[in-house]
Amino acid sequence: MQRTHTSIFPSAADKTAPRVALCRQLEENWNRIQVGRQGSYSIERLVSLDQYCNTTSWTRVILVCVSTPIPSLLVAVLLECFPLRPPSEGWVANWVFWLRMSLTSVLLAFGGYSQLAAFVPDLHFTLCKQIIASTGLAVGLIGTSILAAKIIGFPVPLLMQFGAIPTGFFAVLLLRLVGGSDAFASGSPIVAQMKRFQRYFLALIILTGFYPLFKVLYDSVPLAYRGGVILVLPVWRFAAKHFIVYVSRDLEDIIPESVAFLVDFFSSLFVSVCMSSSGPFYLSFLFIAADLSQILLELRELSGNAKVVLQLIGPQLQDPIHPRSSTPEPTTLLTRILGATKEPRAFRAESMGPVRVWACLPHSLTSKQVEQLAHLEESGVYYQRNPSSNNHMKQSLLQTQNGFKQRTSIVPTSTLKHEIASPTTQDPINAKNKQSTRPNGSGSGLKKSKLLVLQGLQLLFHCEYLQLVEYVECITPIVYVVYKSILEQLPNIVYYPGGAGNWSLATVVNILVLAMMEVGSLVFLHHFLQRKFAISAMHQLAFVLETHAYLIQVKLLIGILVLIPFELEHLGADFSLRFEWLDSK
Template sequence: MVIDSNGKQHASPQTQSRHSYLASLTTRIKRSMATKWHRSQIGHRSEYSIERFLAFRDYYESTSMTHAIAVCALTPLPALLTALLIDCIPLRHPSEGWQANYGVWIRQFLAMFFESVGVVFQMREVVEARTISITGAVKIGLGTAVSSVLVTIIVADLWKFPIPFGFVFLINVYVLLFATSMILVIGPQVLKSSPTLRAQIKAQLFIIANQGVFIAKQNIANAAESYHEYVGPLLVFSVDLFNVYYVAICMESSTALATTFTMMVADSLHLVLSLRSVLCRPKLVQEPSKSNATQCVCYLEEISSILRNTVAHKSPQILHRRVRLLAPFPLRLSNDCKSMIRKLAKSGKFSNDGFASRRCSKNSISTRKASTLSKPSRIAKLHHRVTPTTLATVLLPQRGPILSDLIVSSGASIGIVVNSSRSGVFDGLQILFQSEYIILAEYIEFIVPTLYAPYLPALFHLPVAEYYPHTATLTSDNLSRAIINILTYAAIEFAGFSALVLLFKRTLGFSPLYQLAFVLETHAFAIQGHLFVWTLAILHLTLMHHGT
């Protein structure tokens, strides 16, 4: 301490410097922790591209709610029914040896075939166009299935049957056989001449190999950073799907409601943290006038109006670096939106505007069939509005009077909209990505236990039930209690999902069921690949003949 001429005590310069350093260090630590927490949240890692926004807008305009609900309800069924049909194959007791258990090898062949084709469908979504055809996928599946069965039979004959921890013990061998089959089908020379293709396949194999919870999710997100908005469905239908299946199976043997309550609380806390950025979203456009106060401005319309005004007034503010024009993979677009994408690509104002620089799936924009948006949309049928065909109006189809009012509004109001567009579109596209990721995760959390509940009694009545640990000693009374536990868990998750749908509809102005169905239908092959891989692997993992 230092005493001045008035007798007052002051901290010495050394003490002040130390306090300043500690305060600065604390601030840096807090900032670093906040940055790492923000980075760890998958919903904050990316945002929609303009192309994905347009594709979703097309889908929203042309799809009925009945169709969207049907897509959401039917998507998980093929994988679950396949797992149940494989369980219908009769088995002999493991003590009778591998030769008497021919049913095991039929099961393994079918399971490995469907799982291998599922992995190929995942890879076809993210590698160069036409690298693997449907015929090639079938060849890879057959090659992997046949070689896997032969290797397992050889090990069982030379060692013992069932092979102790056989699935875990031989998983690396199965991956090697799959990779070998894939290389032979694609062609070694093709891989040798294409460094890009090698990098894509290497990244995808790393993603497939990393499964688990938080750490694995971060590893996959880092490996799939170039996938941008596709990272959400990728994580939900791999890591989250695996975890929800595990939880549903655990709930089968749970006897305490406290277990269900604890899991619900943990899930709710995570959901609340994820919802903050969506619910606290900024208003992108000015509030409607009093005459239009009763009309709800859809969030898609807010982004659309900013885009149109920006293009119409040639403002470069949102078209420089931050906003991506192209999705990592071509998407289904209407003819008008395809034309607009090409025009915007020529502007050179986006962070990615080169069609040749992105990964391509089997379809390119030039060969995509025009979506049904070319027909009058539901709203257009209601309003019969005619607007001038300019660059601004072609950008997005009209959906009600508010948008056209914004376009022809006064210069002052246009200034308000355009001035907010510097970060408005980027924030809007990021919120669309966050809402998509959240609704996908909540969908998986309720649909898996909902479908597992009828699967369990179906398995219980099959002869193979005696070879699964969780059904071997199950009685009719215990089965009823297990189903009640699973349905209770599913009902709570469904209530949360329904509340989330209503909340998002009120906040964003459109039902997130459209966004959910858009993802499930747009990436149908890849998502079915994920579902087949994890449904078959998890439900059949504990079979006694696998040595577990």
């Protein structure tokens, strides 16, 4: 009879098992709270992205990515070309400064009202009304600022912060006078849309106000301890991102763009400004090291998300941009997900729960695509908005034809419903993927198809967010270098801290090294997604930059027109609160 010996001492494997489980649990919790896991694509956005990838050339993609920051940068440079007078000459002699401030106010007000028109379409805030309201707001702001300069003195102490008060007052007043009282009437269907916009825009204003404070904190810390401020920056960035996610929960499709062009853009701008200031080299190294660590963490997180989708789709997909065979219609992750979503009858026993049919802001689709989305909504499988939101979303969808936007009817006829459901008359993408994406009727097949849709839409959301972050961190240092290099040649440089001659070649090299590292990470992300999922990251990036151009340009204008020059002497940005120039008056 064989005897077995059982050791009373725990083995090495028994000792390490709890540690491994704890590490995995911590990693899961960490991944769960990342911004890339806080949302997913809607089917409407998926359809629009697929159409964009199939119809947009590489030339247009490159032009969109390169030209996006140019309008804001060009406006900022032109405003700096207005020659200013010394603040000591008084507010009357500085009429050019008031002209510059007026133009800035009109541009920013128009950007804010254009976002209002997009977020609250039922308000019918036309272009003409936007221009009138923007001009009126600028007149009110400049008039109040001149009055303050006459009473208090010039420059007005903390003029940028002071200007927020009359700006808020005149913005609401002009909205009521020009837009009407519907937006303020209790019980009006516009009120819910207005509250959604107010939360979103208030978050933008709050983060804009925090940027100067963080810069002042950095400057006030002794040089030997500034490394600690650099270590605090990721914590602030993490908290700010989740603040934006919280206020944008009803605007899930624009969460990646909002987070990237608010938090990451402002923090990247802060890094560029701090790297340009005089200081030891190790501070620049810390900035670059912190950014590199963030890139590695984000790519590792994306790899974990992508691994789940790769297990669901099985074989390697084919790149539609550079197909490896003569197949006229290569299979991509987009077409696989589209094929699965267009078979709602297959999920009759499964609810797709969080998957949304309609985007939070309407995309430009064809009438056939809108009818297909309406049919998917009627299937009852996907997430249902409240009825008023559904009707509004349907009525707000636009179709772009011959350069003009026209409203489209989305009520599907019985014949069209049969046509969409018929296997022989589906659109080419759906027909092509019918065999590979239709569930086999078994429980495992339904579950796999459901997971493909859920995980695939979430992966696209995650990819969009990372692409925008890398793009923002790539263009921001370049924009800052171009702006500062031009400003160094203009007479207005004497009114900024440090004056002329404080912009060296070493500073430019340090900032451009950071930019080139971001370019490399963006290229790596593109090749990773193209190899694994046949997704062109650059096409998806250009899709976002075009689709949300009006949202992005407002944030770029705020960063370049407001945040970069906030230390201009004429703006009275003395956060020590001494305001010594007032003592001499």
